[in-house]
Amino acid sequence: MHVLILGGTMEARRLAELLTAGTGLRVTTSLAGRVAAPRLPPGEVRVGGFGGVEGLAGWLREHEVDALIDATHPFAGRISFNAAKAAAATHVALLALRRPGWVPVAGDDWHEVRSLEGAAEVLPTLGRRVFLTTGRMGLAAFAALEDLWFLVRSVDAPEPPHPPRMEVLLDRGPFTLDGEREVLSRHRIDVVVTKDSGGAATVPKLTAAREAGLPVVVVRRPPVPEGVPVVTGPEQAVGWIAEQTGLPDACRNLT
Incomplete structure (x- = not known):
């Protein structure tokens, strides 16, 4: 077989x-x-x-x-x-x-969208320093957001087109809650973007965002x-x- x-x-x-x-x-x-x-x-x-x-x-x-x-x-x-x-x-x-998939719990401030383009549309109303955890593919959706700063986390380095104001964090999950807290604090993040990937490997970012009272843009699968x-x-x-x-x-x- x-x-x-x-x-x-x-x-x-x-x-x-x-x-x-x-x-x-x-x-x-x-x-x-x-x-x-x-x-x-x-x-x-x-x-x-x-x-x-x-x-x-x-x-x-x-x-x-x-x-x-x-x-x-x-x-x-x-x-x-x-x-x-x-x-x-x-x-x-x-x-x-x-x-x-992930399910919001008490204290979460989730903004659900259907696509990366939808995430780009709502971001300017939510924050200026973005933790973008959707991977290196699809960054073109955010390339026109010149007034926002992005921390992009991915396994491999992204290629253009991508946001003009961007720092890349090369890393691979699973991630820890303490580590995610440190990332949000060190980079002064005020909004998180994620795909609804589900699973436990990357869920600590959601917990860290909830603790910090940060909005999270969640792209539906x-x-x-x-x-x-x-x-x-x-x-x-x-x-x-x-x-x-x-x-x-x-x-x-x-x-």
């Missing part, structure tokens, strides 16, 4: 670990290649795009994939829709693995393609694979 994981997340790595733990499965994780030094999961790894729907469908056929797991970042929308179309074309079972089943954890994904492909008891025990 061959399982292809569209990865790049902690959940994808954990799923690869579970599926390669003596199950006898062939497990391949595909990484987009946008990070210079990614953390490689166990099993086979391929790096780079597939070339759209047709390219992915061809890869599924050529490598005789039995199950496809879309465990990409919640905001990697294009590959998710390509996966849905390719899976339908090749009759390969498809599952989306998505960590739960795009929907999963219609008709694709969704689970929220790697263990659930293993259970789904077992049901779909009749995997051995060794795999079922992992759930």
Whole structure:
């Protein structure tokens, strides 16, 4: 049995670990290649795009994939829709693995928007010193905000276009609450921008912002393609694979 994981997340790595733990499965994780030094999961790894729907469908056929797991970042929308179309074309079972989104709690001052462009529109009304934690992709949406100062945190250095007044903080999660408090204080941040990525690795920034009474602009995540089943954890994904492909008891025990 061959399982292809569209990865790049902690959940994808954990799923690869579970599926390669003596199950006898062939497990391949595909990484987009946008990070210079990614953390490689166990099993086979391929790096780079597939070339759209047709390219992915061809890869599924050529490598005789039995199950496809879309465990990409919640905001990697294009590959998710390509996966849905390719899976339908090749009759390969498809599952989306998505960590739960964040939910505001008492004391949060959230401003939810639908896109990075929407975030750029509301920012001037909320603050002047922005902690931008949406990664290095999409900075063009903020390039026209010449009166605002940005602290941009990303794994790799961003490329233009980007905001003219900007400092880059190269770092990779998980982050600590004390560390996030220090970042907000040292850079005199008065507004935070984040995507609703979910998970625990980057949630301390939300806690630190709440403690400091800062507004947070939250970009809503795009929907999963219609008709694709969704689970929220790697263990659930293993259970789904077992049901779909009749995997051995060794795999079922992992759930």
